[in-house]
Amino acid sequence: MSDIAFRDVTRVFQRDGTDFLTLDHISFDVRDREFVALVGPSGCGKTTCLRMAAGLEFPTSGTVSVGGKPVERPGPDRAVVFQQFALFPWKNVYENIDFGLRSKGMPEAARRERIARQVELMGLQGYESAYPHQLSGGMQQRVAIARSYVLDPDVLLMDEPFGALDAQTRVVMQEELIKLSRVNPRTVLFITHAVDEAVFLADRVAVMTRRPGRIREIVDVAKVREAEHWDRYERTEEVMDQESFVHLRTRIWRMLREQQPQEAALET
Amino acid sequence: MNPKGRPEGESAAKRAARRIVKLSRPSTWAGVATFVVLFAAWYVLTTLTQTIGSGRFPSPGETWEAFEQIALTGYADARLVAHVLHSVKLVLLGFAAATLVGVPLGLAMGASRSVEAFVNPAFLLIRPIPPLAWIPLAIVWLGLGDAAKVLIIWFAAFVPAVINSYSGVRTIEPYLIEAARMLGVPRRLFVREVLIPGALPMIFTGLRLSLQACWTTLVAGELIGAIAGLGHVLYQASLDIFPAMIVVGMAAVAITAAVMTIALGVVERRAMPWRSTR
Ligand SMILES: Nc1ncnc2c1ncn2[C@@H]1O[C@H](COP(=O)(O)OP(=O)(O)OP(=O)(O)O)[C@@H](O)[C@H]1O
Ligand SMILES: [Mg+2]
Numbered sequence: 425m426s427d428i429a430f431r432d433v434t435r436v437f438q439r440d441g442t443d444f445l446t447l448d449h450i451s452f453d454v455r456d457r458e459f460v461a462l463v464g465p466s467g468c469g470k471t472t473c474l475r476m477a478a479g480l481e482f483p484t485s486g487t488v489s490v491g492g493k494p495v496e497r498p499g500p501d502r503a504v505v506f507q508q509f510a511l512f513p514w515k516n517v518y519e520n521i522d523f524g525l526r527s528k529g530m531p532e533a534a535r536r537e538r539i540a541r542q543v544e545l546m547g548l549q550g551y552e553s554a555y556p557h558q559l560s561g562g563m564q565q566r567v568a569i570a571r572s573y574v575l576d577p578d579v580l581l582m583d584e585p586f587g588a589l590d591a592q593t594r595v596v597m598q599e600e601l602i603k604l605s606r607v608n609p610r611t612v613l614f615i616t617h618a619v620d621e622a623v624f625l626a627d628r629v630a631v632m633t634r635r636p637g638r639i640r641e642i643v644d645v646a647k648v649r650e651a652e653h654w655d656r657y658e659r660t661e662e663v664m665d666q667e668s669f670v671h672l673r674t675r676i677w678r679m680l681r682e683q684q685p686q687e688a689a690l691e692t
Numbered sequence: 693m694n695p696k697g698r699p700e701g702e703s704a705a706k707r708a709a710r711r712i713v714k715l716s717r718p719s720t721w722a723g724v725a726t727f728v729v730l731f732a733a734w735y736v737l738t739t740l741t742q743t744i745g746s747g748r749f750p751s752p753g754e755t756w757e758a759f760e761q762i763a764l765t766g767y768a769d770a771r772l773v774a775h776v777l778h779s780v781k782l783v784l785l786g787f788a789a790a791t792l793v794g795v796p797l798g799l800a801m802g803a804s805r806s807v808e809a810f811v812n813p814a815f816l817l818i819r820p821i822p823p824l825a826w827i828p829l830a831i832v833w834l835g836l837g838d839a840a841k842v843l844i845i846w847f848a849a850f851v852p853a854v855i856n857s858y859s860g861v862r863t864i865e866p867y868l869i870e871a872a873r874m875l876g877v878p879r880r881l882f883v884r885e886v887l888i889p890g891a892l893p894m895i896f897t898g899l900r901l902s903l904q905a906c907w908t909t910l911v912a913g914e915l916i917g918a919i920a921g922l923g924h925v926l927y928q929a930s931l932d933i934f935p936a937m938i939v940v941g942m943a944a945v946a947i948t949a950a951v952m953t954i955a956l957g958v959v960e961r962r963a964m965p966w967r968s969t970r
Contacts, residue, residue: 480870500876510871514889514966523885524875555966575875 425491426578426611428454428477432486435472446472448636457609461622464632470615474581477613478504490579502579503572509564511556517567518552524575542570561588580612595660598624619676631679640679648672750936758936768928770920776948778920782838783906786845790902794853795895802861803887823848823909841913848909849902856898860891896960903956907949
């Protein structure tokens with residue numbers, strides 16, 4: 425079992441001597457092998473939630489537990505795809521993907537095979553020896569994703585992992601992620617700004633309010649997906665054309681719009 | 693492509709070399725032009741118009757004669773090669789010792805709060821003391837020989853080596869350290885493959901400053917008492933009121949130090965292949 429449980433999580437940050445309430449009594453679960461997307465206005469505390477599940481950040485009060493145990497430190501049972509990629513500039517693509525496996529002490533032959541599979545999956549063939557700065561933003565992001573997938577972790581924590589990709593690559597990556605999670609379902613907490621993406625990928629979408637971040641509503645997408653048999657469609661755009669899909673998307677959009685009457689004008 | 697995915701050395705190196713030559717071409721010519729102008733001015737002022745008397749600054753001809761003298765027959769008890777080698781030996785000894793002690797100490801201070809807490813106060817106290825102020829103590833401890841000079845050079849190079857290695861660790865992006873923690877990278881691997889490469893650009897900045905400090909201190913040390921070395925040549929030439937030999941000595945210091953700096957640059961590029969492909 426590797427579920428993620430947020431229980432009454434509050435986080436206060438200090439800045440210039442004043443307290444900022446960032447997360448206000450957040451409670452939600454990502455069940456074992458469930459895919460939950462977290463959406464919400466910029467700065468509402470999505471990354472902070474994810475970092476707590478990773479063990480890189482801790483609640484001011486409340487608990488975050490993974491697999492029933494409170495998270496105390498980072499570890500390779502939970503892989504993170506960081507918003508800033510966090511590739512090691514001095515390691516080439518192959519070495520970046522390899523680093524976690526080497527840390528586990530996996531034998532060289534097994535590593536090579538698994539890396540080759542990821543490289544192919546992410547369309548990085550021929551770039552194994554390139555350094556991160558020689559790659560486009562989208563390619564760097566794919567390396568970062570490959571570095572997490574290759575570890576085959578119980579829990580995947582992804583912070584806007586497709587944010588830097590162009591529309592086409594993004595769709596390919598989304599379809600890959602769906603395929604992967606059908607073959608080998610894992611517990612995924614996935615942050616995104618794209619409501620489409622959230623509805624397309626997630627079993628449930630947790631919608632957050634603007635600062636201080638609270639969970640406004642949790643939308644059960646899986647229920648609709650099964651009722652409407654979205655999985656009979658091969659392609660993303662076919663699913664996105666479904667009335668049920670559009671309906672869910674619009675509902676979530678409304679919730680987000682209500683959150684940010686001032687920001688809507690600024691951010692478009 | 694080899695399985696490790698490393699770039700095939702030769703072609704990559706060749707490409708880089710071609711680019712360096714290409715990039716530096718206009719600036720190379722600019723540099724040459726400056727030299728030509730300076731040399732012409734030197735020749736005109738000292739030889740043609742004799743505005744500057746040879747008691748103050750030698751002409752090119754006198755300088756060449758002084759060079760021939762020290763290179764072929766010797767001056768201040770040895771030939772130029774021997775003086776240069778002597779100075780280089782002291783610099784390398786002091787520099788190597790400072791690097792071997794200073795860089796690990798700086799890295800440890802950057803990586804560990806407790807090492808920082810123990811070492812930093814003492815370091816802050818010692819740091820503002822100019823290296824040359826250690827000369828009297830070094831002479832009392834070790835006499836006028838080479839050991840005292842190596843000690844002073846070591847000290848001069850030690851401070852920048854420590855400070856820059858230390859801040860090199862501190863400038864590593866925090867998210868890289870977090871990424872390593874998430875990947876479960878064990879301590880030794882972390883030091884070798886995250887901490888050191890992450891700090892390397894700053895470490896080399898420190899080493900370049902160290903090397904400069906080494907030469908400054910060496911010449912100062914040899915001015916005070918030495919039996920050989922470029923500082924000794926300068927000292928002897930000033931006693932003999934021999935401006936041409938002083939200029940030769942200064943030029944020798946400049947060229948030797950420049951060669952060592954260039955060599956350090958080559959090591960730097962080799963050590964950080966991910967930067968030279970930029
Ligand atoms: N270490 C910190 N110190 C102080 N304030 C912080 C810290 N980390 C986050 N914050 C604040 O907490 C709030 C939430 O940040 P967070 O990064 O979680 O937002 P987010 O929802 O991921 O935003 P975005 O969608 O723009 O990535 C922000 O206002 C931010 O300024
Ligand atoms: Mg964020």
